[in-house]
Amino acid sequence: MKTIIYSHPYTGSLNHAIFEGLINKFKANGDQYQVIDLYADHFDPVMTTEQLRLYSAGQTDDQLVLKYQEMLKQTDELIFVFPIWWYDLPAMLKGFIDKVMTLYTAYAENADGMLTGLLTNIRKTTLITTGGQEMKYFELTDSLSINHTFINHILPDIGIAVDSVSWYHYGTVHHAKKDSAAFLAKVIAAV
Numbered sequence: 001m002k003t004i005i006y007s008h009p010y011t012g013s014l015n016h017a018i019f020e021g022l023i024n025k026f027k028a029n030g031d032q033y034q035v036i037d038l039y040a041d042h043f044d045p046v047m048t049t050e051q052l053r054l055y056s057a058g059q060t061d062d063q064l065v066l067k068y069q070e071m072l073k074q075t076d077e078l079i080f081v082f083p084i085w086w087y088d089l090p091a092m093l094k095g096f097i098d099k100v101m102t103l104y105t106a107y108a109e110n111a112d113g114m115l116t117g118l119l120t121n122i123r124k125t126t127l128i129t130t131g132g133q134e135m136k137y138f139e140l141t142d143s144l145s146i147n148h149t150f151i152n153h154i155l156p157d158i159g160i161a162v163d164s165v166s167w168y169h170y171g172t173v174h175h176a177k178k179d180s181a182a183f184l185a186k187v188i189a190a191v
Contacts, residue, residue: 002026002033003075007082007093009039014130014170014180019081021188034071038092045095058104068096069105077124078160079191084131084169088145097154106158117159125160127151127167128187134171166190 004022008015019037026033038045043064047055054060072078082093089097101107107115129146151165168190170183 001074002031002077002079003036003071004033004079004081005036005038005093005096007038007080007090007096009092013083014184015081015083015128017180017184018128018187021184022079022081022191025188025191034074036068036071036096038096043092043096045092045099047095047099051099055099055102058102060099060102062099065099065102068100069102072100072106072119073121075119075122077126078122079126079128081128084129084133084146087133089150101154101158115157117157119159122160123164125155125165126191127165128169128191129167130170132171135169 004019006015006019008019010016023033023035025031041064044062051060051062060066080093082090088094103109104118106119107117109115127146127150146167151167152162155165156162168183168187170180172179
C-alpha cells in the first residue's frame with residue numbers, strides 16, 4: 001500500500017499539482033494507495049498538555065493520530081509532498097512527526113535510550129519538496145534539517161532505511177516557473 005503524506009495549504013501550488021498527479025497516476029495504474037492530507041484533515045500539529053502526558057506511555061487521545069498510525073502500519077511505500085520553509089519541514093508536518101511517531105508505534109526504546117524503529121514495513125520512501133533554494137545548496141551542507149535530521153535521523157529511528165529514501169526537489173518556486181512542468185512529469189514518472 002502506498003501512502004501519500006501531503007502538507008501544503010494552497011491548492012494552486014506546485015505541491016498540489018504533484019499531489020494530484022500522483023493520485024491520478026495511482027488511479028490509472030490501479031495501485032492501492034491512501035492519503036494523509038494534513039490540511040484537508042484539519043490535523044492539529046500542536047501537542048496539548050494531556051497528549052504530552054500520554055505520549056511518554058505511547059498513547060494519545062487524538063483520534064486522527066490513531067487513524068494515521070493504523071495507516072502507516074499498512075504502508076510499504078511512503079511519499080511525502082511538502083514545501084521547505086526556512087530550511088526545514090513546515091510546522092504542520094513537524095507536528096505530524098511529533099504526534100504520530102510515538103513509542104510502541106514508530107519506535108521502541110531500550111534501557112540505554114537507544115531507539116529501534118518499528119515501521120520496517122515501509123520499504124521505500126520518496127520525498128518531493130519545493131522551495132526557494134536549489135538542490136545543489138542542500139547537497140553542499142549536511143547541517144540542513146532535511147538531510148541531517150529528517151533523512152539521516154528521524155526516518156531511521158522509526159525503521160526506514162536511509163538507502164530506501166529518494167529525494168526530489170524543485171528549488172525555483174519563487175522565481176521563473178518555466179521548468180516546473182518538466183519537474184512535475186519527472187517526479188510523477190519516478191514514483
